[in-house]
Every structure is written in C-alpha cells, then in structure tokens.
Amino acid sequence: MSLAIPNGLDNTVERPGERAPLVLGETTYNDITEAVCQVAERPPSKTWVGSFLVAFALLQVLGLLILYLIYTGVGVWGNRSPVFWGWPIVNFVFWVGIGHAGTLISAILYLFRQEWRTSINRAAEAMTIFAVACAGTFPGIHVGRAWLAFWLAPYPSLNLWMWPQFRSPLLWDVFAVSTYGTVSLLFWYMGMVPDLATFRDRSKNPLRRAVYGVLALGWSGSSRHWMRYEKAYAILAALAAPLVLSVHTIVSFDFAVSQVPGWHTTIFPPYFVAGAIFSGFAMVLTLMVPARKMLNLEKLITLRHLDNMCKIILATGSIVGLAYGTEFFIAWYGQVDAEIFAFVNRAFGPYAWAYWIMISCNVISPQLFWFKKCRTTPWIIFVVSIFVNIGMWFERFVIVVTSLARDYLPSAWAYFTPTWVDWGMLIGSFGLFFTLFLLFCRTLPVINMAEVKATLAKEHHMAHGHGEDGEEH
C-alpha cells in the first residue's frame, strides 16, 4: 500500500498566503479508495479480533446487569437519599457530551468551510451515534420500571389519562436527545451513500453486494445525484447545527432550572455545550490516534488534523475553565450562603478529590496544547485525550453528587458510594460503545472517500495556481 508512510512534508506548518495540504504524499483518487476500502475488505487483523472480543464481553456485562437491575429494582445502584441522581445520570450526561463532536464536525465545521473535517467526519459521526445510544440506555433504565419507559413519550397515557409534565426539562430532554439521535443518524447515513455505492461496486461476494446495493439507494454518481446530494447535505447541516447546541443546553436545564445550590446558575447552557464539544473531541482523538496507525490511514488523517483538534480541545477546555472560575466568583459575589457553601464544599469538602481530578484533567492538562510539540506528538495527544475523558466524567460526577449529597438539611447529608453494579454498568457502556465502533470499522467506509477526493482535487488546483504567484514578499 503506497499510503503506508507519510512523506517528509510537515503539513502542520502553513505559510501565510498558502494553504498546507490536507492529504499527504503522491496520493491519487484510487489510492484513497484503496486505503479506505482495505479497512473493511481485508480479513480482520488480530488486534481487531482481540479488541472486539474484549468489547463484546463488556457489552455482555452491561446486558446482564440491566437484566439484573430490571429483575431486582434500582436499589442495586448506589442511589440513596439524598443522592437520587447518581451514576446513571452522570453516565447519561457523559455519553451525550461525547456525542457532540460528530455532528459539530460534520455540520458546524462544514458551515465554516473547514475542509480538514473531511478525513475525520465519518468516524466522528459514527461515534456520535454510538455515544447517543449509550446515553439513551441510562435514563431508559433509570425510570425504575423500564418496561414503562415509553411513558416518557408525549401521549395521554391510557392507564393514567395524563400527559407528561411539559414544563419539565426532563421531558424536553426526551425530545432533544431523540431529535438529535435521529438527525445525526440521517446525516451520517446520507453522507455515506456515495461511499456505500463504492463498497457495492467493489464487492465480490453477492450477499455483500446485495446489502450494500440496498443501502446505496441506487446511487450511480450521475451529476443529478450529486447535485441533489450536495443540496440535501447543506440543508441537513443547517438543521443539525442548532441541534448541536440545543441538546446539551437542555441537558444543562435539567440541573439549572432547579433551585439546588451549585446547579442553579445561568452560565450552564453555553458552559455545558463547550464541555460537550471538549469531551467529544477528546473521544475522537482517543479513537483516531490509534486507529490511524492501525488502519494505515496516516496520509489521510494527518498530523495537521490532530493539531487542529488539539487546538479545539485547548479552546473548549479553557472555556470550561473560565466557566468554573466564573461560577466560583459569582457564588462569592452573590453572597448567598447556600451557594458559597456549595462551591467551597466542592473544592474542599468530602468530594474535593473528585473536584481536583476534574480541574487537573479538564483545565490543566489541555494547557499542554499551547506547545506545538504536544499537539503533533500522537502519544501525548492520546494521553491528554484520556485525561480529558476522565475529567469530563468527573465534572458530571462533581455537579450531580456534591450538590445533592449536601442539601439544605444537614440531617439528610450522606456520602455517596457507588455499588459494583454502578461500576459494572459504566464499564459495560464502554463495551457497547466499542463493540459498535469496531463493527463500524469492519463494515462501513471509515473515511468519507468522496469528500476527501474533492479536497484533493481542490489542492491540486491550488498547487498549480500558486506556481504563477509572482508577488515578492
């Protein structure tokens, strides 16, 4: 495979007035097709099989624990008075947050004409959908009687003759997350149609050919198809862009509309959205840094792509840091005893360990990305991205647990301890996530071939254009 080793060109350097290439080497259209298709067409590697077995085993853990939970009741969790929102909600918010990068990359970066998104959007969108699936699991089982979870849907239930409470942000969540999941899925699938047609055309096995044939919706690559595709893509991008903001805004409302000290603060909506993008990009990096190596995609997912994502991590991490600081300052400035107590308790109370894990992972560790060396060294990026994942889980833990564990009545105060089921379900949700992601790598085009080719075409034009640049600088 001619794409295995990047050539010596450093595309993280960009001379003002010129644009650095996003695809490296003497790459042709055919090289791109080959590079992407080989991931799914070759027999699975040992690494893939090994990872899949581990992930699938963890998924079984999740499944069995859900059965155990339904059979026994939510008492198997550590949720006790006064912390009734324990890990299930922490995990829900954590996974929804991760599900933000994909649609941000495909919709918002598309509207901003950021062409570097083309090499990473497909995998990021897939990751989004899998993360939303993980997220959706938790509220579904947290309702207690999971077989009645459909009561969340807005209809006048036949048993109770009641509608759900429309003034509750928990209901808005049902709408927001399901809309987001649906639109992300549509967007992902629609963007994949041309590439599915490539898979169809290359399939030698008739069954594979038939399946990809159905999925490709009769795509022939005619200019009429392309025109409609581009139009639909732009419209979906414009529709998906506000959704990226709305989902985590509404998740933040779950907390902020209440009067619980530490939850009720007006900066929550934009701060949650920034945090979601932050954690989403961290997860993209956690997956992409090893994947580009293992799947031989280093010429398509270049150091420049990693560099850009690290900058987004630095920016959003700092926004989150600014929000932590603002909350703390305003708690003091407002001079409301309960608010001051909530924040001092976070930083110096019984959960101080969690708070400082959050601060070090979310605010301090991304500051490494001020240095270009750190933004372009894959192992450092990988390590920081793991830290950010940990930090963002702890952020939700700190918000949910510290405020509830110390409510207005000191006699009700208690220390929250998770049970083995809490642990098992958190780990098991990673099983669900990685199982889906590994299956995706083997069955669907991991990189948007059609868009990368378009980027390549543009760069070839640029390269020719700049030869004539006569201006001296």
Add this chain to the structure above:
Amino acid sequence: MSEHAATKLKPADDPAYKLPACLGKFQLPLLGGGLALLLVGLFLAFSVQSNEDVSMPRFGFSAYLTAYLYTLSICLGCLFFVLIQHLVRAGWSVVVRRIAELMMIMIWPMAVLFLPILFAAFQENALFAWTNPDYIAEFVPERAWENKKLFLNPTFFAIRAVVYFTIWCSLSLYFWRGSVLQDETGERAATDRMQLWSGPAVMLFALSVSFAAFDWGMSLAPMWFSTMFGVYFFAGSILAAHCFICVSAFLLQRCGAAKDEITVEHYHDLGKYMFGFIVFWTYIGFSQYLLIWYGAIPEEAEWFYTRQLGSFAGISIALVLLHWLLPFFGTMARTVRRMPAVMALWAVYILIMHFVDLFWVVMPEARVGHHAHVGGALGVIACVLCAVGLLGLVLGLVLRMAASSHVVAVRDPRLRESIAFENF
C-alpha cells in the same frame, strides 16, 4: 483555485485603498457634531432628575454609561473579530479586517472617555447604587455587604478598570501596528507573529470582558448576579461588530474604495455571521431569562421583575420581537445576504436594536425605588443623543485614523485569497 492565482492585486498605493474624499470630508462634522450632540444629550440627561413617583438621581451618568457601553461594545467586538481572524488563519475576511482594526484601535480614546464613569464611581450615588450608603442600608443585608464591599468599592473598581484598559489597549495596539506595518513592509512573518499571539490574546480578552461586564453592567444592581452576564454582553458586542463592518464596507464601496476587493461574497459571509450572532444573542438572553424565571429566587428574579414593569415592559417585549424575531427572518435568506444595500440596512437596524438592548440593561437601574422609569420623552431623547453623539465622535476619530493609513490591509499575504473567495 485557478481564479485565485489569476487575481491581480492593485499596487499598495492605489487610490482604491485610500479613504475616499466623500467619506473623509465628514471627519470634522462628525467630531464637532458628535461632541455637540453628546453635550446636549448630557445636559438634558442631567436635567431629568425626578418624576412624580420615582426619583432618578443617577439618570445623567446612566445615560452616559449607556452611550459609552454602546460604543465600547462595538470597539471590543471589533477587537475580538480581529483576534479570531488571526487565530483561525481566516482568508475570507482580509479585505474587511482593516475596518475592524480601525474601530478596535478606538479603545484608546475610549479609555479617556471612561474618566467620567470613573469619576462617578467615586461620587456618592452618582451612577452606582453601591456607592450610596442609604441604598446599602436599606437593600443589602449587612453581612453580605461586609464581603461585597471588598469588591464593590471605588478604589478596587478603578484598579480593575486600569487593568482592563491596559489589556485592551495593548492588544489593540499590537494588532493595529502589526497590520499597518505590514502595509509598508509586506512582511509575511508579521502575520505569523500575530497568529502566534492571538491565542493568549483571546484568553485575556475573554477574562477581561466578562469582568468588565460584571463591573459596569451587572453591579448597577448591586445585589443581582448572573454568571451568564459577561457572555450576554459579549454576544451583543460581537453582533454589533459584524454589523458595523458590514455597513462600513458598504459606505466605503459606495464612495469608490475597495470596489473590486470587497465582493458580494463578503457581504454574504458577514450576513451569515450577523444571522448567527442574532441567534447566539437570543440563545444567551433566553437561557438567562428562562433559568431565572424558572428558579424564581427573589434576589435573582428582581432584575427581570424591574424590567417587566412600567415602560420597560414594552421594551422587554420589543427586544424579543425586534432584536430577535424580525432580523432572524429578515437575514435568513441567501438572496437577502447577497444584496449589499439590504444587508447594510439590516446592519444599521441591528445596531439600533443593540442600543435598545443596552438601554434596557442600564437605564432601569437609574431610579431609586421599585418602579423603573425611562424618564419620559426627555429621558429617551437624552439617552439617544448621548449615544449618537459619542458614536459620532468616535467615528470622526476613525475617519482621522483611516485618512492616515489604508482602508484595506493592502499587503496581507492572504489578500489575494480573500479577494478570490467564493461561497459554495
């Protein structure tokens, strides 16, 4: 792109890059007229002292503060615009960046124009209620004030203002000089340097602007607090900056400057940003309102409650309809965004609504007692005159700066890319 390389650049001293005479001639009228209007406005504002049932001892300085924040927010928005273009290595915006740069450097005169506000902070009950011992005794719990006065006292207020202006003046000077010197030398490395410093600059900007908003907007109601307030002020500023750039580009072109450089594509992009920031402003404003309304905690809700009574009730509703709904639909269509004259009109309209927004933030706090009052027709006229006057004065200074430099960053290495840029 092939057309990109084919774009021929005019020489740096081409008249198309100079401030056209038909705009330059407004320099003195704007300076003189602006100052006169400001003085008349202030005179009127200070004569609005009280009404039958409300006393408004803070009206005069509040009117000045509204006008001041209005102009300053445009300058700060422009500073942010410049920083962010460097940070993301933007190509499309190079032809309009100088307009933002001219406005951002006006932070220097704005620092001088801050002196009356600083003066007011040291006077009892002239502008900030927290300078009024009677107010504190009546409305602020004693124990809270023990701590709050560590922050809300004239000396520390002044120190903070010095810090903000040091940051903003240094940033605006650095990026102004970088860009103007590049006009002479055409040095590519200048762009690299500005790119390098834009990252830390954005961080300093975010921190200083949110605290400035707390100091100059939020602290007018000494017991009120909202963590979102800094973002709310920023949202209005960045929206106003894009509108300012759009209308300035249009005027420049009408007078014959940068005719081939600024194209319909740039209006289209500015239009997208204007639309986007209208939504952002609404998102921030709505979230702030919803959370406070839903929580209904007296110390927070009081701020909105004041704005739901009397003359401000109408303004609150007008903001929803006219600052969001109307421009939201008005600037949504691609066809509209590609009509420079129409976009310039929308830009002026939004700039007016931005004034209404700041009026709504500042003026209800000018009263003493429970019911906010706009101060009658005289009060409104006084506030408008102050704002128009102060903005006019600053625009006069902008023209003065523009006359001694260029209206386009003539030798920016990405100028060619910016001219050739097309929306897909």
